[in-house]
Amino acid sequence: MAAEPARQWTEEQLKSEEVAKKDIIQFLQQSASEPFLGEHKLMGNIKNVAKTAKKEQLIVAYNQLFETKRFRGTESVEKVAQQLKDVKLGAGQDKAKAKIPEVTSNEEPPKYTKSVLQKGDKTNFPKKGDTVHCWYTGTLEDGTVFDTNVASSSKKKKSVKPLSFKVGIGKVIRGWDEALLTMSKGEKARLQIESDWGYGKKGKPEAKIPPNAQLIFEVELVDIE
Amino acid sequence: MALEELQGVIERCRGLPETEFKEEDHSIFQTTACQCLEEGHAAKLLEILQDEKNKDFVICMGWNCVGPIVSCALKDEQEPEYRENCLKILDHVVQISNPKELLVGLLEQIEEAFGNNISKTILLLLQPLQTVLLKMKHKKAYSVGLSLATIQSQLSQLPVPYTTEQRKQDDYELCKCCMAVISFIKPFVDEVNRATKSKQNPSCNELKEELLKFCMKSLEYPLLTAQLHPLTEEIEDNSLRTFATEILVYLLAMGESLPVLMVHQLLQSRKTLREIDPLKEDVKYPTNSLASLAYLLFVQHIGIDQFPALYSPGYFLLFNMEYIAALISRTEESVLSKGLELFEHCLLTIEDNNLSHKYLEMKNILGIPQDLVKVMTLCPIEHLRKSSLKLFQQYIDKFDSEGKYKLFRCLLKTTQHAGVQGYIIQNLKNQVDLALKPGNKIMWFSGPQLMPLLHTVLSLPEGAETDLLQNSDRIMASLNLLRYLVIRDNEWENQTGLWTDLFWIESFLKPLRTGLNMSRAHYEAEMRAKRENRKIKEAPNRETQCSLTVGGKKLPKMTTAMELEVLQSAIYTFDVMESVQARIEELIEPKIKSRAEDKNVANEAS
Numbered sequence: 001m002a003a004e005p006a007r008q009w010t011e012e013q014l015k016s017e018e019v020a021k022k023d024i025i026q027f028l029q030q031s032a033s034e035p036f037l038g039e040h041k042l043m044g045n046i047k048n049v050a051k052t053a054k055k056e057q058l059i060v061a062y063n064q065l066f067e068t069k070r071f072r073g074t075e076s077v078e079k080v081a082q083q084l085k086d087v088k089l090g091a092g093q094d095k096a097k098a099k100i101p102e103v104t105s106n107e108e109p110p111k112y113t114k115s116v117l118q119k120g121d122k123t124n125f126p127k128k129g130d131t132v133h134c135w136y137t138g139t140l141e142d143g144t145v146f147d148t149n150v151a152s153s154s155k156k157k158k159s160v161k162p163l164s165f166k167v168g169i170g171k172v173i174r175g176w177d178e179a180l181l182t183m184s185k186g187e188k189a190r191l192q193i194e195s196d197w198g199y200g201k202k203g204k205p206e207a208k209i210p211p212n213a214q215l216i217f218e219v220e221l222v223d224i225e
Numbered sequence: 226m227a228l229e230e231l232q233g234v235i236e237r238c239r240g241l242p243e244t245e246f247k248e249e250d251h252s253i254f255q256t257t258a259c260q261c262l263e264e265g266h267a268a269k270l271l272e273i274l275q276d277e278k279n280k281d282f283v284i285c286m287g288w289n290c291v292g293p294i295v296s297c298a299l300k301d302e303q304e305p306e307y308r309e310n311c312l313k314i315l316d317h318v319v320q321i322s323n324p325k326e327l328l329v330g331l332l333e334q335i336e337e338a339f340g341n342n343i344s345k346t347i348l349l350l351l352q353p354l355q356t357v358l359l360k361m362k363h364k365k366a367y368s369v370g371l372s373l374a375t376i377q378s379q380l381s382q383l384p385v386p387y388t389t390e391q392r393k394q395d396d397y398e399l400c401k402c403c404m405a406v407i408s409f410i411k412p413f414v415d416e417v418n419r420a421t422k423s424k425q426n427p428s429c430n431e432l433k434e435e436l437l438k439f440c441m442k443s444l445e446y447p448l449l450t451a452q453l454h455p456l457t458e459e460i461e462d463n464s465l466r467t468f469a470t471e472i473l474v475y476l477l478a479m480g481e482s483l484p485v486l487m488v489h490q491l492l493q494s495r496k497t498l499r500e501i502d503p504l505k506e507d508v509k510y511p512t513n514s515l516a517s518l519a520y521l522l523f524v525q526h527i528g529i530d531q532f533p534a535l536y537s538p539g540y541f542l543l544f545n546m547e548y549i550a551a552l553i554s555r556t557e558e559s560v561l562s563k564g565l566e567l568f569e570h571c572l573l574t575i576e577d578n579n580l581s582h583k584y585l586e587m588k589n590i591l592g593i594p595q596d597l598v599k600v601m602t603l604c605p606i607e608h609l610r611k612s613s614l615k616l617f618q619q620y621i622d623k624f625d626s627e628g629k630y631k632l633f634r635c636l637l638k639t640t641q642h643a644g645v646q647g648y649i650i651q652n653l654k655n656q657v658d659l660a661l662k663p664g665n666k667i668m669w670f671s672g673p674q675l676m677p678l679l680h681t682v683l684s685l686p687e688g689a690e691t692d693l694l695q696n697s698d699r700i701m702a703s704l705n706l707l708r709y710l711v712i713r714d715n716e717w718e719n720q721t722g723l724w725t726d727l728f729w730i731e732s733f734l735k736p737l738r739t740g741l742n743m744s745r746a747h748y749e750a751e752m753r754a755k756r757e758n759r760k761i762k763e764a765p766n767r768e769t770q771c772s773l774t775v776g777g778k779k780l781p782k783m784t785t786a787m788e789l790e791v792l793q794s795a796i797y798t799f800d801v802m803e804s805v806q807a808r809i810e811e812l813i814e815p816k817i818k819s820r821a822e823d824k825n826v827a828n829e830a831s
Binding site for chain 1: 482484523526529530533534535536537538539540573574575576
């Protein structure tokens with residue numbers, strides 16, 4: 001086991017210009033366990049992480065790392081999954097009985113990809129159970145629009161309100177539940193969702209979605225409650 | 226002469242303020258107008274009423290004409306020209322007379338119509354009624370509501386066409402009336418639509434409430450009992466399908482959101498009693514209306530492009546369960562079949578083995594299969610029984626293993642029907658078979674979890690006294706399961722727990738053997754007795770202990786030959802049971818012997 005890394009900066013140093021975001025990120029990427037990095041959205045190219053993360057967030061993460069001691073090599077992936085599961089079970093027992101069953105496994109690789117078209121405020125992220133309001137357009141791989149709530153010039157009469165629903169609890173297709181939790185208020189993104197996290201083998205005939213269809217959505221997260 | 230009397234009344238009242246009109250003046254005017262029309266003076270009457278000098282009179286009294294005109298116009302043998310004059314009078318009166326009284330007069334006519342006149346009156350008076358309502362400033366919403374209620378209550382007396390022939394002919398003109406009503410309410414819907422968009426004008430809320438009430442009522446009648454599958458041949462746009470489409474368009478135009486409506490019942494059922502105001506909530510969005518809407522959207526795809534295609538298949542099933550439950554608990558074919566179709570539709574998007582057992586904790590999810598059992602066993606309509614059986618199996622297939630397990634346990638406990646029990650036991654056998662296949666570690670159908678189910682299934686409900694014939698479906702299924710297990714699960718592997726304590730010998734095989742012996746003896750004795758009776762050709766005074774009537778006709782008594790046939794077939798059933806039992810006993814004999822021997826060896830050793 002590697003020796004525990006030492007704190008090389010004081011609070012003042014961290015907050016000052018002396019320590020750049022990139023420095024903190026580099027340190028964290030070297031010292032923290034993968035699950036830790038994943039949770040704090042610190043994985044990937046340092047430049048990109050620096051773009052999306054605020055310094056305050058990095059300082060918080062830095063401090064948390066030393067508090068929780070989740071250094072590289074101390075955590076197995078399974079342990080984290082178990083922790084998450086325990087949290088979920090506890091939460092589930094507290095809530096009222098009539099709730100939709102939550103997706104139990106968090107360890108599958110995500111079956112969707114997201115490309116951000118317009119950045120959000122990067123501070124307000126929806127949590128599971130929050131109500132989100134979205135504009136969206138859904139297309140199939142061949143470009144057919146199968147659903148949208150964006151008011152268009154077409155003769156279709158659409159409601160003037162964005163779609164609202166409680167996110168992260170299984171009310172919508174899994175691709176949406178997972179992707180929306182990663183979006184911040186005001187963000188507009190393009191989601192490509194594999195059929196497994198969409199409508200799978202059965203498709204949804206009345207919406208013109210064939211079986212095993214990959215779904216492409218342009219989603220704008222307008223508000224979170 | 227009526228005309229002169231009429232003119233007399235008018236002259237008398239000319240120049241007088243309305244308050245000084247006497248009671249009799251109203252009735253005189255009405256009767257004379259009536260007589261005039263009957264005597265064929267419609268043209269003259271029209272002239273009088275159109276006279277500028279008489280304008281004030283017509284404004285106050287004109288509404289009295291409505292009754293006579295309607296009865297005149299509805300006469301079958303009316304000459305077209307004459308009828309036209311009547312309509313002109315009506316039109317004129319409607320244009321200038323007081324809307325308040327006119328409304329009363331018109332609605333009275335609609336209310337009093339009966340039989341074939343219902344549709345005729347409505348078709349005649351919708352246009353004038355609309356004109357009157359549009360003229361009203363105060364209390365418009367109330368008046369619109371009143372009118373719609375009156376029209377609806379009259380229309381609900383007309384039978385809803387169901388067969389293709391009925392739909393094409395529309396004998397009672399229900400479809401025609403419905404389409405006419407759609408045009409009738411359009412200006413009011415437009416008004417609400419404008420107000421909703423501009424977010425002003427709170428008084429439009431009342432109008433919206435009334436129109437919403439009407440839409441909800443229409444969803445229930447006639448749409449819930451109508452046959453809405455598209456006809457294969459082209460028919461004019463006079464079908465109830467078009468009516469349904471327009472209702473949906475209006476709902477959207479008034480600002481209602483389809484997803485919100487669909488989820489309404491689910492959210493309602495989750496609220497505590499304290500949160501709901503039972504008087505308000507239920508009335509605004511009645512379950513039956515929403516159920517009808519769900520059917521229109523998801524089965525007939527009317528308006529489906531306005532419904533987001535985002536909901537997970539599980540959630541989609543969940544909120545529709547409320548409506549499915551409401552529909553399949555009804556007995557009318559038109560409603561019940563809609564419920565089954567909606568259910569089928571919801572199951573379509575769910576993959577087999579994908580529905581989590583956790584769903585079973587939710588209301589209705591467990592109740593629905595029990596309702597299906599009722600339909601399967603009690604519904605007099607064959608194709609509905611078959612559909613519900615098919616859906617029953619599909620539903621079982623959707624659940625994951627734990628779900629199936631819980632479902633089997635619940636259903637075996639709650640249903641007394643031997644056929645259904647047999648069916649579930651067959652399902653159980655299939656699941657055990659699946660679980661025993663190598664690499665398929667399913668803990669719910671092999672191992673200790675299986676025990677309680679086996680205990681339930683490998684037993685006779687009333688021991689040796691069980692009616693074997695009544696329960697033959699269940700017993701045969703259990704025997705087949707037992708035979709399968711005895712062959713498939715080796716004693717030394719004991720994956721199903723079958724060999725742990727052999728309870729099933731005491732609880733199932735032994736009482737079955739006893740039961741079979743007793744029943745067989747009984748039936749064979751009956752047969753002998755019958756045959757001997759036969760030999761005595763003179764068998765007078767055979768008392769009829771009971772007679773059977775089906776559909777009003779008394780069934781003839783069974784002949785002895787028929788009775789013998791029945792007894793014989795019972796004995797065949799026993800034969801079949803016995804043969805399977807014998808086979809099982811054959812298979813287990815060596816195993817039991819070796820067990821006994823092992824025991825002895827163990828005893829000796831100790």
